[in-house]
Amino acid sequence: MKINFYKYQGAGNDFVMLDNRSGDFDTITSEKISLLCDRRFGIGADGLITISESEDKDFDMVYYNADGSQSFCGNGSRCAVRFATHLKLVTNDECSFNSTDGPHHAKISEKNISIDLFVKGSPQKYSDREFFINTGSPHHILISDDLDNEDVKTIGSSIRHSDIYAPDGSNVNFISLFGENSLKIRTYERGVEDETLACGTGITAAALIGSKLGLTPPVKIIAKGGTLFAEFKHDQETDKYSDIWLIGPAEKVFEGTIEI
Numbered sequence: 629m630k631i632n633f634y635k636y637q638g639a640g641n642d643f644v645m646l647d648n649r650s651g652d653f654d655t656i657t658s659e660k661i662s663l664l665c666d667r668r669f670g671i672g673a674d675g676l677i678t679i680s681e682s683e684d685k686d687f688d689m690v691y692y693n694a695d696g697s698q699s700f701c702g703n704g705s706r707c708a709v710r711f712a713t714h715l716k717l718v719t720n721d722e723c724s725f726n727s728t729d730g731p732h733h734a735k736i737s738e739k740n741i742s743i744d745l746f747v748k749g750s751p752q753k754y755s756d757r758e759f760f761i762n763t764g765s766p767h768h769i770l771i772s773d774d775l776d777n778e779d780v781k782t783i784g785s786s787i788r789h790s791d792i793y794a795p796d797g798s799n800v801n802f803i804s805l806f807g808e809n810s811l812k813i814r815t816y817e818r819g820v821e822d823e824t825l826a827c828g829t830g831i832t833a834a835a836l837i838g839s840k841l842g843l844t845p846p847v848k849i850i851a852k853g854g855t856l857f858a859e860f861k862h863d864q865e866t867d868k869y870s871d872i873w874l875i876g877p878a879e880k881v882f883e884g885t886i887e888i
């Protein structure tokens with residue numbers, strides 16, 4: 629099968645993008661997704677995204693992790709907006725789209741793509757240094773004293789597969805706070821089963837938890853692959869979050885054709 633594909637990245641979180649307006653990829657298999665995402669035998673990416681026309685929005689998207697599992701993806705959504713603009717499914721500086729966790733809005737500028745996110749369920753505080761929050765995908769948050777030297781893959785994998793998150797698992801984020809509204813982050817991603825250079829829903833999760841620890845929005849989040857910002861409102865009394873936006877770069881890297 630000959631596949632025309634596009635490659636996009638958002639702060640180093642990278643994706644194979646497929647134009648699925650024909651419906652050819654409606655039943656793409658996990659095996660094929662894993663092969664396309666393989667960094668040696670395929671194109672190479674953290675995940676794969678299909679874009680199709682929508683009945684009620686500018687476009688519909690489906691995100692697949694490299695292992696074929698589906699989830700909502702913050703950086704992938706931002707790249708999907710940039711790709712949908714390239715496909716002329718989006719012709720304004722704002723748009724709306726459907727993803728795995730429901731409808732979203734986006735704002736488009738030359739430098740950044742901003743998307744809205746939503747907290748699902750109630751955030752958990754395990755200790756003064758460990759938290760959980762779902763920002764469209766599940767995120768365990770650990771405060772680190774030595775972020776650069778953390779064994780993200782070993783510790784991340786252990787927590788991701790722990791009983792507390794069985795059977796679906798969770799992404800695992802290590803953060804260090806500094807300044808009034810900045811933090812650094814490293815993330816072990818479920819479904820990629822490795823550390824990624826950035827994780828949009830993880831970055832947002834860290835910023836929201838950071839607000840419990842005194843950070844004030846807009847929070848600047850420094851990931852290995854780049855810097856993003858999270859804007860939000862937090863009602864400290866009800867512990868409810870609203871008007872959550874993830875802001876950052878989303879760029880096309882290349883396009884090509886692959887026979888698989």
Ligand SMILES: N[C@H](CCC[C@H](N)C(=O)O)C(=O)O
Pocket residue numbers: 641693698699700701702703704765766799817818819820826827828829830
């Ligand atoms: N691996 C995540 C989905 C992708 C999250 C990340 N790439 C993002 O930008 O939000 C999960 O299975 O929950």
